[in-house]
Structures are given as C-alpha cells and as structure tokens.
Amino acid sequence: MKLSEFQFELPQERIAQRPSKYRDESKLMILHKDSGELEFKKFKDILDYFEEGDAFVMNDTRVFPSRLYGNKEKTGARIEVVLLRELNESMHLWDVLVDPARKIRIGNKLYFGPDDFLVAEVIDNTTSRGRTLRFLWDGDNEDFKRTLYSLGEAPIPGDVRMFREADEHDLDDFQTIYARVEGAMTAPVTGLHFSRELLKRMEIKGVEQVYVTLHAGLGNFRAIDVEDLHKHKSDSEEMFVTEETCEVVNRTKANGHRVCAVGSTTMRCLESAAGPEGKLKAYEGWTNKFIFPPYDFHIADAFVCNFQMSLSSMLMMQCAFAEYEMVMEAYKTAIKKKYRFGTYGDSLLIL
Numbered sequence: 001m002k003l004s005e006f007q008f009e010l011p012q013e014r015i016a017q018r019p020s021k022y023r024d025e026s027k028l029m030i031l032h033k034d035s036g037e038l039e040f041k042k043f044k045d046i047l048d049y050f051e052e053g054d055a056f057v058m059n060d061t062r063v064f065p066s067r068l069y070g071n072k073e074k075t076g077a078r079i080e081v082v083l084l085r086e087l088n089e090s091m092h093l094w095d096v097l098v099d100p101a102r103k104i105r106i107g108n109k110l111y112f113g114p115d116d117f118l119v120a121e122v123i124d125n126t127t128s129r130g131r132t133l134r135f136l137w138d139g140d141n142e143d144f145k146r147t148l149y150s151l152g153e154a155p156i157p158g159d160v161r162m163f164r165e166a167d168e169h170d171l172d173d174f175q176t177i178y179a180r181v182e183g184a185m186t187a188p189v190t191g192l193h194f195s196r197e198l199l200k201r202m203e204i205k206g207v208e209q210v211y212v213t214l215h216a217g218l219g220n221f222r223a224i225d226v227e228d229l230h231k232h233k234s235d236s237e238e239m240f241v242t243e244e245t246c247e248v249v250n251r252t253k254a255n256g257h258r259v260c261a262v263g264s265t266t267m268r269c270l271e272s273a274a275g276p277e278g279k280l281k282a283y284e285g286w287t288n289k290f291i292f293p294p295y296d297f298h299i300a301d302a303f304v305c306n307f308q309m310s311l312s313s314m315l316m317m318q319c320a321f322a323e324y325e326m327v328m329e330a331y332k333t334a335i336k337k338k339y340r341f342g343t344y345g346d347s348l349l350i351l
Helices: 043-049 141-150 189-193 196-205 243-254 264-272 313-321 324-336
Strands: 027-031 038-042 055-059 061-063 067-072 078-088 093-099 109-112 118-125 130-136 181-184 208-214 237-241 259-262 283-287 302-306 347-350
Touching: 027 043, 027 324, 038 043, 043 196, 043 347, 055 243, 055 264, 078 109, 078 130, 181 208, 189 302, 196 208, 208 243, 208 264, 237 264, 243 259, 259 264, 264 283, 264 302, 264 313, 302 313, 313 324, 313 347, 324 347
Parallel strands: 027 347, 055 208, 055 259, 061 181, 259 302
Antiparallel strands: 027 038, 067 078, 067 109, 078 093, 093 130, 109 118, 118 130, 208 237, 237 283, 302 347
16 A cells, blocks of 8 residues: 555644543544444443453553753754663663754764753764764763653653643653553553553453553654655564463463454554464564554454554554554544544544
C-alpha cells in the first residue's frame, strides 16, 4: 500500500490536548473485524469483551523527563535537547537530539539550569539532528541523573505541543500507572487509559496481565516520507520479552483463549519476538519492526490502540490487523461522533 492511502482530514478540535479526567472514562469504539460492526462504549467497558483465561499484554516502559532546554556558549542561543538514551554511565555520555541543529557543532558547550550550573560538551554528530553529549559532572551517576531529570520536562509529542508546552501535570498524565522500567522518551499512550480500578477488575475476573518492555522513542512519531511503504526504515528501539510473559501468552493461546495487545509498541514487541510456530519467545535486543497491510499477525487475537493521526505508522498497524476499509470507516465514524485523537485521545478495540 501507499502512504497517501492513510491520509485523512482531521479537524484540529478533535486532537486531545489533555487526558480524560478519569483515565478509564475515555471513549472506546469496538470494531468487530469479521462483520465490520461498530459499538460505542467507555474504556472501562473493555472487560465486557474478555473472559477468564484471556490475557492482556502491556508495555511497562517508564518515560523519563527527557526534554530540556539549554543555552549555547558565547551566543546564549536557546537550544532544545531531547535525551534519547544513555551511552556510558561513568562518563555521562548521552545520545540526544538538538534543535536548532545547525547551531550545534562538535566542541560546543551547552549550559543548563539556574546559573548554568550543568555543562555538556558536544563530542560527536550522529544524525542530522543527533549529537553525543558528555555532561561534565564530578559526582556519582545517581546524583547526576537526579539533577538532570530535575531540569527536564515530560516529552509530550507534537500532536499536543502544537497547542501548548508541557507542564507539571504531564509528568503524571504522560505515564502509565504500571510503568516501571525506565527508558522511554514517549509513553505507550494506549496504556494511559488503564486505571488501578480497571486492573483490579481484570484480576478479579481472571483476565491475566503480563508485560513486555519496549522503550518507545522518536520512531513512533517520525514522519514517513516515502510513498512506497516498503522503502521506509523505522528507528530501532530496545525491547525485552521475559520467559514469564512467554509462558502466560503461549499457555493462553494453547488453551483457546485470547491475547490482547495494548498499543502499537506492545504489538511490535510481540511480533518481533514471535517464533515460526506462532509461539512467543523470550527476547532481549532491538527491533525496527514496521507493520503495514498486508501482514499476518502471529500472537495477538485482539488489539486496542488510540485513534491516531493521519499518515501515522500506528494507523497503518491498525489497518493491517483489520481490513483497511473497515478501519478507515471507523475513523470517519469517530470524527463524526467527536472522538478524541492522538496522544491523549480515545481508543479503538479491534476484535
């Protein structure tokens, strides 16, 4: 399929700028892919479609406050820095993105915080906007990270930042309640709809909860700029699938029950670790899995994901899990029914 086939008109007022007051009170549309039937519910109603013995797989990555602002030496120009990943703990080396990149060259120093007390030196170029920074810090790494993170803000993506900057509320809002493994610079946003009450109801009903870890990065939101989707190369992201998760998922499927993937990062994780016989295998490494129609899924029987932006890779994955025409019709219906789209938006459950 072609990139242009995933373009649709979305009124700006349909892009969510804040989450629902109560996480599980957001809207949920259900698409039955065998019939094309649509149902309209609240997210907390999702358990009505699952039974004892089914399993939800969720991404437990934890977002860190990875966007910060510094000043360039001599000129004092304001520079935005997005922390991607730590390269060397003892040397305080980080892989980052900088903006505006044209102003930042090897050897430049950047100053952060009140009185410019934290200093970083640019020691390498990685991509057009990518740089390697060495932070000049004499203390231990725990103190360094605490200081670094205190200067950062929640890295809300462009669909929210087009309306406003991040604030203190986003540090909580932009984090799933089950997040535990630090490393993501963007949240697995479908997981934002789960409340503690909903997870407890799942437990009481006998629907299992298991976790994978995929440290979601900029690749989730990087624009696809090729019409032929076969030519698109996704950014690699670190992922982990444990033996415990594999045991639950494989047992669930062997017993004839359903596995629901929560969000596109979870789905990519499952598909990246799927074995040739349709069984999930333990994995620790990297993935650049890019899923678009047509595609044969190996693990998940159900898929819940937010209503996404036009031309996004997440929309393409939804269209691969159900028929393209069905998903695009669901999106048209969502716009008519005033569903909210994007990071803090509402969700589509495909059964």
